[in-house]
Amino acid sequence: MPPPPRRRPQELEEEEEEEDTQQIPDHVDEDGDEPMEDADADAGGEMNTMIKNLVRYALACEFSRTPIRRDAIRDKVLGPRGRSFKKVFAGAQKQLRATFGMEMVELPTKDRNLLTTEQKRKAAKSQSQKEPTSNAYILVSVLPEAYTTPNIIPPSKVQSADGEAAYIGLYTIIIAIITLSGGELSEPRLRRYLTRLNAAENMPSMNPHDATAPSEKTDAVLQRMVKQGYLVKVTESRSAGDDEGTTWHVGPRGKIEVDKEAIANVVRAVYGGSSGELEKKLETSLKIKGRSRGGEGAVEEEEVEEAPPDGDPGPSHHRRHGRR
């Protein structure tokens, strides 16, 4: 039984993420594997145990929507044999796909244009030529689409199925609005949309059957969406000479779980069905997704170098789901 994962303060994780990426060169894993291990029969059993523990850890993380972090895997699963990361990870992927029809997908790195100007300056200094990785993963289903309908796989019971469904609905709508607004939404505009959704002050809680707390403060729910990686909130400091202040973006988990099709479905639902004209508009809107960002002069040049053309990592073969 793996020890129950300990919690780390959220802020720490956020800070460390960028640093870790740079400090752990990937090739350590290959170089570090001692060839003797494989000959040893005991090592096989140990490897199986580590694979099992990683699979269990991944499932537990997904249950609480915590990203599966590479450094946490080293801590909790690999222990002193941290060097066999690649083999254990590959084995766990095989096991997850074969047994559960799921796999771990790496979360996209934080968009460079989501960093504050200050962070960008720092990053520009320290960043090398290497592609940054997030070293954090989530579980997604790899089953054929026919099997992932709600009558087969319902929202999970993390808090309650109804609360879960309401929560999924809310972040899906917010992500759709952000995406259709070009990947970025100012704080006042988000608030206006929330008012229209009748969610300016409160949202349904994760457990609407809880008589003592059927609803929750909107800010608390938004905070959870940020913490779980559905949204990213960027607050630009005044000194940057930018009056815009706070903006909202789609977070790494949001990009993977809420794909273009899910966004299109929200729009269709809002407009009461599909029509030729609507589909055309959708096609245009979702294609220009992320292209209309920028407008920050000097920073924009960096983006051209570093970010992929449309900033959208969304692996199209991963349907949103992951929720178990």
Place this chain on the structure above:
Amino acid sequence: MADDWEPPLPPGYNDAHRAFLQAFMARGTLTFREGRKLLAAIASASNAGRDGDSDGEGEGEGHGHGHGPVNPDSITMADFESWVRTVREAVEPLDFDVRNTRDQVRGERVWAFVNAHSDPVTQLGTARTPDEVAYVKRLLDAMFDQHNTPRMEVMAVDEGQALRASRPRGRESQAGGDADAGEEGTQAPAAARPLKHSEVLALLASLVAEGWLRKSQDGFYDLTPRALMELWPWLVETYNDPEPADGDWQRIKFCEACKEIVTHGQRCDNLDCTVRLHDICDEAFWRTRSARTCPKCGTPWEGNHFVGERAVTTRAGFQRGRGARRRTEAAQNDEEPVDEEEEEGA
């Protein structure tokens, strides 16, 4: 470990089984009624897939149904059990298990996807804060220790009693204390923070919603079949004497008929006797016996001594005082405010 290692899988294991497993895990439990609906939906999806492209995948047991939507009524218990067996075989190497038991109140059989070696910490550790996990341990102590005595085997708590567990007691580490002591070197656990009453109520509600606790009409919380399936080995280890003398009273007891745990049932009229029987096992059990007397001590079995909340609710005092009791309890709770001295933690 060779690169060509393949995880062991049951023969014929395919995407339909994986869908069944994902669905099972998302729900936590399945009854046969739910299971046949689910299997019909999966079989329909498999058929749709086959109609679309004929690469022959997805021909599992129980759904050689050809084309189009499948009627849930066509799924037999044997089909369902065979699917359960298959996914159980698939997850067993990973220390997961599928267990089943009858709901002690409703009698319906329930299947649950569980951790094979579970305690409250592994079960709740990732989704709950350490303070919440500590509270749940205190709640279990209240159910299986404080409110489970030889005279009164309630094994359930009302809301007032649940709230009284909000504060760590001096004997916090008594239950499951061995495990805690073992880890002392690495993480000397800081004394758990008391939960606010509002936090306790929210936690209780979400444990009910998640299917771990059940709340009765009379306002008692007890463990659901799912929680019992997952935790009964831990409960026995934590609350029972490992080497009881013959006839010793033990906190966790099992049904004379079906041998499963009893938290809601009947007890021998002789309060010193340890024989217990589920209500749902009662009829079949007595049908096979010549006399309605306790199989161990011979006392006539009246069936009016209870395990579970009825140990309280069938008492004359409770019947008379229903209204008054609730008022008093509410008043008591107000007297015990925990909220003030709390710092706003994470």
